[in-house]
Each structure stands twice: as C-alpha cells, then as structure tokens.
Amino acid sequence: MGSLGRGTMMPNDAFSELEWRGLVYEATEGLRDVLAREAVTLYIGFDPTAASLHVGSLLPMMALARMQRFGHSPIAIAGGGTGMIGDPSGKTAERQLLSVDQVDANLAGIRAQLAKVLDFDASPNPARIVNNGDWLRPLRYLDFLRDIGKHFTVNYMLAKESVKRRLDQEDGVSYTEFSYLMLQAYDFLTLFDRYGCTLQMGGSDQWGNITAGCDLVRKLRGARAHGLVMPLVTTSSGVKFGKTEAGAVWLDASLTSPFRFYQFWVNTDDRDAAAYLKYFTFLGRGEIRALEDEIARAPEAREAQRVLAREVTRTIHGGDAALRAERASALLFGERIAELDAGEIVAVFDDVPSTSMPAAAFAGAGAAVADVLVATKLASSKGEAARLVRGGGVYVNNRRVADERARLTLDSAVSGRLFVLRRGARQYHLVLADPAPGA
RNA sequence: GGGGAGGUUGCAGAGCGGUCAAAUGCAACAGACUGUAAAUCUGUCGGCCCAGCGCCUUCGGAGGUUCGAAUCCUCCCCUCCCCA
Numbered sequence: 001m002g003s004l005g006r007g008t009m010m011p012n013d014a015f016s017e018l019e020w021r022g023l024v025y026e027a028t029e030g031l032r033d034v035l036a037r038e039a040v041t042l043y044i045g046f047d048p049t050a051a052s053l054h055v056g057s058l059l060p061m062m063a064l065a066r067m068q069r070f071g072h073s074p075i076a077i078a079g080g081g082t083g084m085i086g087d088p089s090g091k092t093a094e095r096q097l098l099s100v101d102q103v104d105a106n107l108a109g110i111r112a113q114l115a116k117v118l119d120f121d122a123s124p125n126p127a128r129i130v131n132n133g134d135w136l137r138p139l140r141y142l143d144f145l146r147d148i149g150k151h152f153t154v155n156y157m158l159a160k161e162s163v164k165r166r167l168d169q170e171d172g173v174s175y176t177e178f179s180y181l182m183l184q185a186y187d188f189l190t191l192f193d194r195y196g197c198t199l200q201m202g203g204s205d206q207w208g209n210i211t212a213g214c215d216l217v218r219k220l221r222g223a224r225a226h227g228l229v230m231p232l233v234t235t236s237s238g239v240k241f242g243k244t245e246a247g248a249v250w251l252d253a254s255l256t257s258p259f260r261f262y263q264f265w266v267n268t269d270d271r272d273a274a275a276y277l278k279y280f281t282f283l284g285r286g287e288i289r290a291l292e293d294e295i296a297r298a299p300e301a302r303e304a305q306r307v308l309a310r311e312v313t314r315t316i317h318g319g320d321a322a323l324r325a326e327r328a329s330a331l332l333f334g335e336r337i338a339e340l341d342a343g344e345i346v347a348v349f350d351d352v353p354s355t356s357m358p359a360a361a362f363a364g365a366g367a368a369v370a371d372v373l374v375a376t377k378l379a380s381s382k383g384e385a386a387r388l389v390r391g392g393g394v395y396v397n398n399r400r401v402a403d404e405r406a407r408l409t410l411d412s413a414v415s416g417r418l419f420v421l422r423r424g425a426r427q428y429h430l431v432l433a434d435p436a437p438g439a
Numbered sequence: 440g441g442g443g444a445g446g447u448u449g450c451a452g453a454g455c456g457g458u459c460a461a462a463u464g465c466a467a468c469a470g471a472c473u474g475u476a477a478a479u480c481u482g483u484c485g486g487c488c489c490a491g492c493g494c495c496u497u498c499g500g501a502g503g504u505u506c507g508a509a510u511c512c513u514c515c516c517c518u519c520c521c522c523a
Contacts, residue, residue: 237477239466263475270476300474333475384468386490387483393469424468426475 014070018228020285021278023063025204027228028214034198034226035072039125042067042199043075043191045132045184045206046114048083048106049098052252053113055242055264058312059233059279063201064127065117066282073125075197076114078107081136082184087209088162088177107131113251116316128195132187148186151219152212157181160208181212188213189220199226233279236271251316258317259351262325263426265309266302270295273304281311324351332420332428342415345430354430359410359417362433366409369394369401376429378421388423395422 015032018024034040044060046053053061064074083103098106111129118127157163160181163173188210191197198217200210210227217225233241242249249264250256256264268276274292277283283291291304306326314322328348355376361367370385373394379385388394389404396408397420410416410433419431 267475270474273476298474299476302474302476305476329475381486382488383486384484388469391469391482392471424470 014067014072017066017070018063021066022275023059023230023279025229025231026207028211028226030224031199031226031228034224035070039071039073040199040226041073041075041191041195041197042201043077043188043197044201045077045079045082045187046110047079047087048103048110051106051109052250052255053110054251055249056233058251058316059230060202061114061117062280062282062315063230064114065119067201068119068122068125068127069282071125072199073127073195074118075128075130075191075195076118077187077191078110078114078129078131080104080107080131080133082132082180082187083107084133084137085180085183086177087180087184088173103133107133109252113316116251130191132183132190135190136183136186144182144186148182148189148216151216152182152185156212160212162205162208181209184209185213185216188225189216192217192221192223192225197225198223199228201228201230204229204232234272236269253317253321257351257353258313258321259325259328259353261317262309262313262322262329265312266305266329267426268305268308270299270304273308277304277308277311281308281315283307283311321351324348328352333426342418345414345418345420346432349430349432352428352430354432356432356434359433359435362408362410362413364409366407369396369406369408370404372408372419372421372431373423376421376431378423378427378429393424396420398422 015024015027015035042064044064046057046060061076064076068074080103083098083106084100114129118129120126120128157178163178163181188197188200200206200213202210207227207229210229214225214227217223235241244260244264244267248256249261251261253261265276273295274288277288277291281288291307294301294303310322310326313325317325328351331344331348332352353376357367357372357375369389370379370382373379373385373388374382378394379388385394386404389401389406392400394401397412397414408419413419413433417433417435419433421429421431423429
C-alpha cells in the first residue's frame with residue numbers, strides 16, 4: 001500500500017485540517033501520527049435507504065473529498081449489503097426492511113451523487129466506490145459464524161451504545177439489527193484485505209461500529225486500523241439539520257431543485273454560517289475567517305450565507321446551475337421586483353418553482369387568487385389559501401393581497417402574462433399565463 | 440394458552456351520550472419586528488361554499504342501541520404489559 005502523496009498537498013496536514021474544520025468528534029489513538037507519516041486508504045459507508053442522498057450525507061461526502069485532496073485514497077461504500085439489514089445506530093425503533101430491488105435501485109442514484117465530489121482519475125490516489133453487497137450477499141451463514149462471529153462476544157456487542165439503548169426499550173432490538181455490527185466490521189476487514197484500507201470514518205453514531213471493525217482487523221490480521229467520527233450537524237435554532245417546510249433537502253435535482261437547494265443554504269442561521277462553511281465547502285482558513293468578520297460587521301448583507309450557498313450548490317449541481325440559482329434569487333429577493341419586466345422573469349422561469357396556466361383562465365373576471373394558490377401548491381386547500389390572505393401572507397407581483405376573494409386578471413400581470421406569487425417572506429412561485437393553451 | 444391495558448385530527452395526549460371539528464403541549468404556517476437570520480409577541484392550524492351560530496368527512500374496521508355516539512353494545516383487526 002501507499003506511496004507518499006504529492007509534495008504540494010502534504011498528507012500530514014490532513015488531521016489538523018479536519019480538526020480545524022470541527023470534524024473530529026472522536027478518533028482512535030495515534031491517528032494523527034499515522035496521517036502525518038503516510039498516505040492511507042480510508043472509507044466511509046453510505047446507506048441506500050433512499051434513491052438520493054440528502055444534505056445530511058454531505059458532511060461525510062466532503063470528508064472523503066478532503067482526504068483525497070490531502071493525498072489519501074478514499075473509498076465510498078454504497079451499502080448494498082448492510083442496507084438490507086438496517087443499522088440500529090442512532091435509531092430508536094426497528095427499521096423497515098428494503099427489498100433487494102429497492103436497494104439496488106437506490107444505489108445507482110447514490111453512486112452518481114458521490115461521484116460529484118470524488119476524483120476517480122487522481123494519481124496515485126484515485127477514489128473508488130464499492131458495493132458491500134458484492135461480498136456480503138454471497139456470505140454463507142455457517143462460514144460467517146465460524147470465521148467472524150467467533151471473534152465477537154455477546155458481552156461486547158451488548159455493551160455497544162446502539163444496542164444498549166434499544167435493550168432498555170420495550171421493543172428491544174431484533175437479532176437482525178443486532179448482527180449489523182458484525183457486518184460492518186467485516187466490511188472493514190474486507191477493505192483492509194483488498195485495498196489496504198486502514199481508516200474508517202463516519203458520523204458520531206458510527207463510533208461503536210467503527211471500533212468493532214478496528215478490533216476485528218487487529219485480531220485477525222494483527223494490523224492497526226483506525227477510526228474517526230465526525231460530529232452530528234446541528235442547527236442553533238434546534239431544528240433538525242436538513243429539513244425545510246418542504247421536507248428533506250435532497251442532492252438530486254429532480255427532488256430538490258437547485259434553486260431550492262441554494263435557498264436552503266442562504267437561509268442558514270448566522271450562528272451556524274461559519275461552521276457550515278468549514279463543514280461543507282473547500283474554502284480555506286483565510287477566506288472563512290474573512291466571512292466570519294463579515295457576519296459580525298454586516299450581518300444583514302448575508303455574505304457568508306451567499307458564499308456558502310454558491311459553493312455548495314456549485315459542488316453538487318455545477319457552476320451553471322449555481323449561477324442560475326443565484327441570479328434567480330437576486331431577482332426575486334432583490335429590491336425592485338415590481339419594476340422587473342417579463343423578459344427578466346421569464347429568464348429565470350425554469351429555475352424557480354413555476355406553473356403555466358392557460359391565459360383564458362385569467363380573462364374576463366379573472367381567476368380567484370385562492371384557486372391559483374391551490375393550483376401552484378402554495379396552499380393545500382382553498383380554506384388555507386383564504387386564511388393566508390386574511391393573515392396578510394400572500395403577495396402578487398410583490399403587492400399584498402388584501403381581499404381573500406380577489407381575482408387575477410391579465411391586465412394586472414407583468415407584461416400582461418406573468419404573475420409573481422409569494423407566500424410569506426420567501427416562498428415564490430411564478431405563474432405564466434400561456435396564450436397558446438393545450439398541447 | 441390465561442389475565443390486563445390500549446388504538447383520538449403531524450407527534451404527544453385530554454375527552455367517556457348532546458354545549459366535540461374534538462382541551463392542552465410540541466411541531467408547522469402566517470403577521471408584527473427584521474436582514475430571505477435568531478429571539479419575542481400575536482394569529483391560524485379537516486374540507487366546501489351563498490361564510491352561516493351553514494353543509495360534508497373524521498376519533499382502528501364493520502355492524503347495532505339511541506331523537507342524538509369519539510363516548511354505550513357486538514364482532515373483527517392491530518399494539519403493549521403480566522402470567523404460563
């Protein structure tokens with residue numbers, strides 16, 4: 001294994017880099033020295049519980065990419081084997097089992113997303129994505145019990161936090177999930193054998209699983225393996241990270257549009273912005289410190305949030321999409337929306353939540369605002385729409401709608417064909433009155 | 440197999456024949472204040488309309504008793520606890 005990394009990116013910076021970014025929650029003894037001495041191969045596992053990863057997975061994804069930039073070789077495990085069992089870590093209830101087809105389908109989507117931050121052509125340390133289903137699915141039960149199970153005492157497994165917590169609960173933990181620990185340890189062993197992988201990273205809830213793998217490698221191969229876990233990403237306001245009104249924030253553009261993705265980051269709490277810049281971007285110390293100063297000096301400018309949003313969106317959706325999201329945001333949240341002409345708005349039409357409706361609907365008496373709100377899903381029912389209007393939470397072309405029975409007509413549209421609907425402070429939706437309906 | 444407790448509007452959790460679309464808390468949404476931030480305060484929080492002390496659909500499911508049922512009865516389904 002490992003020749004040394006290139007001179008420009010000294011591997012020995014990796015640990016202090018992670019430390020500075022606040023990514024070291026816990027690490028095995030001696031890891032700092034190992035990383036200072038040699039280029040290692042490391043891995044992180046990703047669960048195929050859905051067809052797309054969400055922003056919560058961004059932290060470990062970025063961690064792999066960072067390590068690669070420091071000359072280490074990253075491996076992402078897509079858990080096509082372990083995903084079939086379900087990790088009890090951090091869970092309070094037994095998980096729903098996924099079918100093989102589901103797991104495989106989900107893997108395809110996840111691989112594509114991991115590929116966005118990893119470099120598979122880097123030399124001498126290309127990234128790899130492997131599927132642990134390749135070695136876990138063919139496992140034979142008796143062989144596994146004899147070769148691997150023999151090295152785990154039940155006492156040891158019962159002492160693990162993830163199991164202990166579940167034991168105290170009424171539901172308990174199934175034998176299936178109880179066994180998860182051994183499978184993950186076996187993954188580590190397999191990667192050690194195949195790729196000389198000596199470091200596993202993960203979220204803080206993975207500590208027990210990771211140390212179990214380290215122990216297994218030591219017992220069976222007499223080698224020293226390491227673990228490092230990163231903190232749970234929190235929000236200062238106490239909300240679960242990665243959630244918005246619309247639900248989880250996904251990395252897949254068809255589930256969460258780049259515009260919404262960008263908006264998610266722009267809305268970051270002041271108190272979290274600096275930490276997120278360290279967690280989720282490749283920006284260096286100097287740049288981040290400068291942005292921290294900006295937060296203190298001119299918080300209303302939201303410069304840190306803008307940079308954060310731009311960087312993360314670019315990483316995941318590419319430069320073009322990031323630019324468009326940024327432009328659309330500047331347009332909608334800018335000073336002078338009222339004066340915009342339809343051309344400018346149409347330019348961002350595809351990047352912002354939007355709907356086309358036949359122009360005929362707005363002819364004559366026009367369309368009821370409540371109906372349009374429901375049609376655009378800004379309100380879930382007419383009743384809710386009426387309530388929103390009554391509460392002063394609805395704007396058309398940036399002017400508050402005063403009457404819940406108001407109607408939209410073409411002569412009030414921007415350039416006679418566009419309505420900019422807004423719910424509350426920041427939910428925008430464009431409506432285009434399409435003169436050529438049907439098709 | 441025996442005994443017991445229970446399934447209520449996103450969650451938690453009241454209600455136990457009419458005054459129940461159903462207390463309260465949390466979450467959520469909107470308003471005020473702001474900076475697309477936080478905190479705080481206020482309001483809303485099943486659906487429909489001709490907006491009324493109006494109509495419809497909800498309290499695990501199906502029937503029944505009653506002028507009237509989330510509340511009582513019967514059967515069924517599901518969950519948990521205790522004893523075997």
